[in-house]
Amino acid sequence: MTDRGIIFSAPMVRALLEGRKTMTRRLATSPLRRCVPGDRLWVRETCMKAETFWCYRADYSDEVAANMSAMSAKGWRPSIHMPRAASRITLTVTAVRTEPLQRIPEVDCLAEGSIPAENPSLGGCVDGGVMVHTDRECVYATPRAWYRELWDKLHGPGSWDANPEVVVLTFTVSTNRE
Numbered sequence: 052m053t054d055r056g057i058i059f060s061a062p063m064v065r066a067l068l069e070g071r072k073t074m075t076r077r078l079a080t081s082p083l084r085r086c087v088p089g090d091r092l093w094v095r096e097t098c099m100k101a102e103t104f105w106c107y108r109a110d111y112s113d114e115v116a117a118n119m120s121a122m123s124a125k126g127w128r129p130s131i132h133m134p135r136a137a138s139r140i141t142l143t144v145t146a147v148r149t150e151p152l153q154r155i156p157e158v159d160c161l162a163e164g165s166i167p168a169e170n171p172s173l174g175g176c177v178d179g180g181v182m183v184h185t186d187r188e189c190v191y192a193t194p195r196a197w198y199r200e201l202w203d204k205l206h207g208p209g210s211w212d213a214n215p216e217v218v219v220l221t222f223t224v225s226t227n228r229e
Contacts, residue, residue: 057083057092057142058130060205064096064109066164067140067224074162078206079149079216086144086220094140095133099123105137142222152202153214160194162221163201 057075059067066072077083086092097108099119108116108127120126155163199211 053086053090055083055086055090055092056095056133056135056138058095061097061109063164064094064107064140067094067142068109068226070224071166072162072164073224074159074219074221076152076155076163076202076217076219079218081218083220084149084218086147086218088144088146090144092142092144092220092222093135093138094142095130095138096140097127097130098133098137099127100125100137105139107139139227141225142220143225144220144222146219146221148219149216150219151214152211152217155195155198157194159219160198163194163198165194165197 059075063072063075083092099106099108101119101123106119111119116127202211203209
């Protein structure tokens with residue numbers, strides 16, 4: 052069993068904490084390609100040390116986060132610099148496979164963190180009978196359309212069309228609150 056760090060954006064951290072995200076895809080060239088079931092991934096996210104405790108950017112609106120940063124001597128620490136001791140989320144890998152990116156089925160897009168229309172209490176946007184969650188500001192017709200946009204946002208314009216080989220990690224989520 053190996054422990055590795057894995058970076059997630061604030062919207063994806065919220066999806067993990069809300070129980071909507073149980074899968075992630077990373078380029079097959081990522082060190083995460085060496086994961087096996089049973090490995091643990093500690094989530095790295097934007098954070099800030101406040102006196103004797105840690106604050107996490109995903110827990111705050113943009114306005115509140117900006118005010119918090121202004122009041123702090125050091126401000127928000129990028130996720131890449133998060134120390135292991137500050138991590139509040141651990142993922143336990145349950146399955147690993149590789150496949151071309153565009154092979155992703157709709158059900159996997161949901162496991163990647165999109166919100167189905169049947170769950171409007173979580174917020175998000177509605178279009179074509181499907182609600183998806185990306186910083187509560189975008190509208191997509193399907194979970195797959197949401198995932199395509201997310202991939203291009205993270206990896207650059209046209210990266211979806213390149214259809215790279217990806218490693219697909221399925222996991223269970225636990226937090227230090229449990």
